[in-house]
Amino acid sequence: MQTKNILEAVEVNKSYPGVQALDAVDFDLRYGEVQALVGQNGAGKSTFIEIIAGSIKPDSGKITLEGEEYTHLDPSASIEIGIQTVHQENQLVEELSVAENIYLYNLPKTRFGFVKLATCIEAAEALFEELGIDIPAGTKLTELTPVQKKLISIAKAFSRKARILILDEPTAALDTKGKGILFEIVRRYTQKGLSVIYISHHLGEIFEICDRVTIFKDGRRINTHTVKETDMNTIVQEMIGKSTMSLITRSSIEGLDSVTETLEIHDYHREGLVEHVSFSVRKGEIFGIGGLVGAGRTELARMIFGLDEKDSGSLMYCGSDVTPSDPHDAIGKGIGLLTEDRKDNGLVIIRPIFENVSLVRFAKSRGEFMNLTRERVETENISKQLSVITPSISQLVVNLSGGNQQKVVLAKWLYAEAEILIFDEPTVGIDVGSKSEIYALMDDLARRGKIIIMISSDDPELISVCDRVGIMRLGRLVAILDGDEITEENILKYSMGVGQKD
Amino acid sequence: MKIKAFTKEGRGKRINQSTMLIIMIVVVAIVATIVNPRFLRITNIINIFQQISVLGIVACGVGMLLVSGHIDISVGAQVSLIGIILAGIIQHAGGIAPDAPNAWLQPLAIPLAFIVSFAVGFVMGIINGIVVIKSRVTSFIITLGFGSVYKGIALLVSGGASYMLFGRFEWLGRSRLLNYIPVPILFFLSAVLLTHVILKYLRYGRFLYAIGGNRKAAYVSGINTDRVILQAYVVCGLLNALAALILISRVGSALATTGEAYALDALASVIVGGVAITGGKGNALSFFLGVVLIGLLGNALIIMNVNPYVRDVVIGTIIIAAVTVSHLTGERT
Structure with missing residues (x-):
């Protein structure tokens, strides 16, 4: 590693309506170094690398690449300079061969415009040999494992001149062996002068492979450390920063500790997704589940609700078995799931509010004829109770704001008289006002004796709303935090496996 | 899904689909009357409704399916096959054919034809529904395939020949209530009414909208x-059986292609009526108006002495226009 910089960014700004995504960010990358970029969701890492890759135009600031100054880049210019990005999601064409995928940007062709597949495969095999990857280049992509696909994405970046390699969560899809291959490639090429920007939630990897680490928070660059001179605790502290204000401070209901009516989640397991998770929630309690995206939290919720297959798992409520076989069964047993993606599977957005609110109730009831007058009155009442803001409950749900849509989802489950409510990321994409209203509603529901499980990636939210917080990591429930233990620091540490073995 | 179309700006421009249809129906009626005043005679109006009755009954089943986001393009072949089977039963059991069995079976021929027709419609509905659900393939493709299968069976059974009924089974399609209103119209209006009750007052109808709007959320x-x-496919099959009975009774004979045109005409009617092709929208009134418009056009063109082959061109154009206009004004998603 040299001390000369290949990339320098000075005072880069980028704002979106209502958000300062990047706030005067300075950044430098040396020749031959691996620099980690860390920060919580929404810290600005993605925006920053998109600017370097040329797919987002900054509002202001300048970027210097090998001495050349730019106000902004575009994707082709960025690739021309030698900036290669390996995205978290593979950008490969499933129906083509490995070799064609790698050279898709410039396939060798005959005079008549046919692809010279043999030439292409030869080139790909030479590249794989060089990188130490053992995958037949003629194979169709559909036949490969996710690990192999990730390695192909990485190889693709090396098929063109790469001076700066951006790796966005590369190990999320890699197994131990794949990770070994990647780290070996990174070590070998950085010695030849390649520079790497490495984004990862797994802090352990940073100490394994990176030279320096830069911490982002709320669109600002907080600090840059030489990895050898820092430790995980410092990094975690800086990622959290000063604790953000909490929207509500909720106190547990009186005598929660002596409540004996509980919901027991027992040994939920699905190979590769959720690993033998057990915990219990008391009546009147809000139990939070924290962890990184992909830790198996949504999968667990869907399994509990009977939406997804499971290898094992049973649900006991006040001593009786209520394990649902499918959503209809779950609803009959008083369980409700407020899904993560409202538009995808929570609401029928092209139908009116009242139809959405009454849907579960009708699915649960037996009578075939609907009492439309009663439906009208009752859905109107419950919408008012939850202060859904709309001129009329005949309004289509698609016309509502995110916060109001979420209230409609909640209204639907309350109207169906659900006793056990699972909220999956209830406040994503919701304005601050509606957020605190939803917290207040959850608090009220808990006081009325409901059992609430809330999955959230918003750590301050977990802290201010939940009585206890379980942390999931790689499918396992690694810790249950109670009382004073519920801190951002603890949530982050357990989520990332700091101080534990991977 | 185009959310933009639902912004306040879009809503202002949106024309109520039913209003638009009524306007179009009135325009067609006025033009036809100017060209040929006989168009507006009450006998012609009744004639039109009698002509569209069979299409209307088929369209109710197709429409309810489409509300749930599913298509059945095999309805035409279903009507043909049921028609062949029921005409065959009446011919053979009813003593028309030379190999007719004993006389005691003759009075039972028509009741038997009824039972078998509904049974066949029921079975075809079940088969279509199960394969669509289990295969997870787009319903259009599956029912396109089944349409070919049913048509083939109809051809095999009939050997390509037509079954004549020689006036044996006329009352359903040809008699008139109080010597005035044709019976098929009564069945058509009953089917529309039944559809209205299902879609508006039964939770089953609500479920159809929910599934068409967002199957995962449902x-x-x-x-x-x-x-x-599955139930929606079965209802559709049963309505096809009713349509086939009325059709064969009215026509007095059955061919393996008798019902063919109903597949596209029924789909066209409900789409023109304003049912989104992706589901979740539409109601019995919209099916009714769509059927009336399509039926009216056919009659108006004939009465205006236009080459009958022009009908298909006009109907095709209207489908494209209706869908495009309402898409641009944000009626559909």
Whole structure:
């Protein structure tokens, strides 16, 4: 590693309506170094690398690449300079061969415009040999494992001149062996002068492979450390920063500790997704589940609700078995799931509010004829109770704001008289006002004796709303935090496996 | 899904689909009357409704399916096959054919034809529904395939020949209530009314809208989506049986292609009526108006002495226009 910089960014700004995504960010990358970029969701890492890759135009600031100054880049210019990005999601064409995928940007062709597949495969095999990857280049992509696909994405970046390699969560899809291959490639090429920007939630990897680490928070660059001179605790502290204000401070209901009516989640397991998770929630309690995206939290919720297959798992409520076989069964047993993606599977957005609110109730009831007058009155009442803001409950749900849509989802489950409510990321994409209203509603529901499980990636939210917080990591429930233990620091540490073995 | 179309700006421009249809129906009626004043005679109006009755009954089944986001393009072949079977029964059991069995069976021929027709419609509905649900392939493709199968069976059974009924089974298609209103119209209006009740007042209808609007959300909300869809195919099959009975009775003979045109005409009617092709929209009134418009056009063109082959061109154009206009004004998603 040299001390000369290949990339320098000075005072880069980028704002979106209502958000300062990047706030005067300075950044430098040396020749031959691996620099980690860390920060919580929404810290600005993605925006920053998109600017370097040329797919987002900054509002202001300048970027210097090998001495050349730019106000902004575009994707082709960025690739021309030698900036290669390996995205978290593979950008490969499933129906083509490995070799064609790698050279898709410039396939060798005959005079008549046919692809010279043999030439292409030869080139790909030479590249794989060089990188130490053992995958037949003629194979169709559909036949490969996710690990192999990730390695192909990485190889693709090396098929063109790469001076700066951006790796966005590369190990999320890699197994131990794949990770070994990647780290070996990174070590070998950085010695030849390649520079790497490495984004990862797994802090352990940073100490394994990176030279320096830069911490982002709320669109600002907080600090840059030489990895050898820092430790995980410092990094975690800086990622959290000063604790953000909490929207509500909720106190547990009186005598929660002596409540004996509980919901027991027992040994939920699905190979590769959720690993033998057990915990219990008391009546009147809000139990939070924290962890990184992909830790198996949504999968667990869907399994509990009977939406997804499971290898094992049973649900006991006040001593009786209520394990649902499918959503209809779950609803009959008083369980409700407020899904993560409202538009995808929570609401029928092209139908009116009242139809959405009454849907579960009708699915649960037996009578075939609907009492439309009663439906009208009752859905109107419950919408008012939850202060859904709309001129009329005949309004289509698609016309509502995110916060109001979420209230409609909640209204639907309350109207169906659900006793056990699972909220999956209830406040994503919701304005601050509606957020605190939803917290207040959850608090009220808990006081009325409901059992609430809330999955959230918003750590301050977990802290201010939940009585206890379980942390999931790689499918396992690694810790249950109670009382004073519920801190951002603890949530982050357990989520990332700091101080534990991977 | 185009959310933009639902912004306040879009809503202002949106024309109510039913209003638009009524306007179009009135325009066609006025033009036809100017060209040929006989158009507006009450006998012609009744004639039109009698002509569209069979299409209307088929369209109710197709429309309810489309509300749930599913298509059945095999309805034409279903009507043909049921027609062949029921005409065959009447011919053979009813003593028309030379190999007719004993006389005691003759009075039972028509009741038997009824039972078998509904049974066949029921079975075809079940088969279509199960394969669509289990295969997870787009319903259009599956029912296109089944349409070919049913047509082939109809051809095989009939050997390509027509079954004549020689006036044996006329009352359903040709008699008139109080010597005035044709019976088929009564069945058509009953089917529309039944559809209205299902879609508006039964939770089953609500489930159809929910599934058409967002099948995943409907499932998470506790609706047995597979069962609801299967039932919709069965209802469609039963309505096809009713349509076939009326049609064969009115025409007095059955061919393997008798019902063919109903597949596209029924789909066209409900789409022109304003049912989104992706589901979740539309109601019995919209099916009714769509059928009336399509039927009216056919009659108007004939009465205006236009080459009958022009009808298909006009109907095709109207489908494209109706869908495009309402898409641009944000009626559909």
